[in-house]
Amino acid sequence: MEATKVDRLRFEAVRRRHAPRRPVLANAARAFLVGGLICLVGEAVRQGFMAWLRLSPETSATPATAAMIALGAVLTGLGLWDRVARFGGMGASLPVTGFANAMVAPAMEYKRDGWVFGVGGRLFQLAGPVLLYGLLTAVAAGTAYYILYAPR
């Protein structure tokens, strides 16, 4: 028997009613706190690089971001990041520190699948899509910019 549109809408209504209610405001507040704090640490690292290597505000962003990525990888290896992630939700995932976690954790987990598809493949489980759509955005934006503004 084919499910009609009304059936599907009814099912959707029931599904929504019974889905666990998410504490939306509390989640957002925790994400704000954790994401904000991670960026605060990142800013301290950036200012540290500026003073130490005498970098300008512009050139200090790259090493600071790299340091935050390395920090995320190491904390994941030590098994400490899971707690941050459970509490902070997207506040832990959105900073590059959490991005490093999304690379390390599955690679570590799937080591038994071997060095090619296990570690090599799973390392890019999230990084692959992020790189793909990031680069596509850059190519599209570059093309638009070239057509509109580039001097000829």
Place this chain on the structure above:
Amino acid sequence: MTFLWAFLVGGALSALAQLVVDVARLTPAQTLVGFVVLGGVASLLGLYTPLVRLAGAGATVPLTGFGHVLVQGTIADIARNGWLGIFSGGLEAAAVGVTVAIAFSYLVALLAQPKA
């Protein structure tokens, strides 16, 4: 002052991402990819560079900053090399971040054992 703005902007972007997950019901992975694209578009429109100047790491540490770096690198390289820059600028600008992420992630995955 930058510290306060770093906290506020980084926190606000994170809270926004959490709302996208909880209210719009996108998966975290979809949200992260969306934010990279969003950062790139905001950068093209000239909105992201002022945010970086204001908030420092508050704007560069969230993944939106990755989209921004890719797009600004592309635009800068178009100015230097013409249309080839469309294809070279993004990865050039993001080279350090991408390489550190890959190398460190591999090293840690190699050395660390997952908890049972």
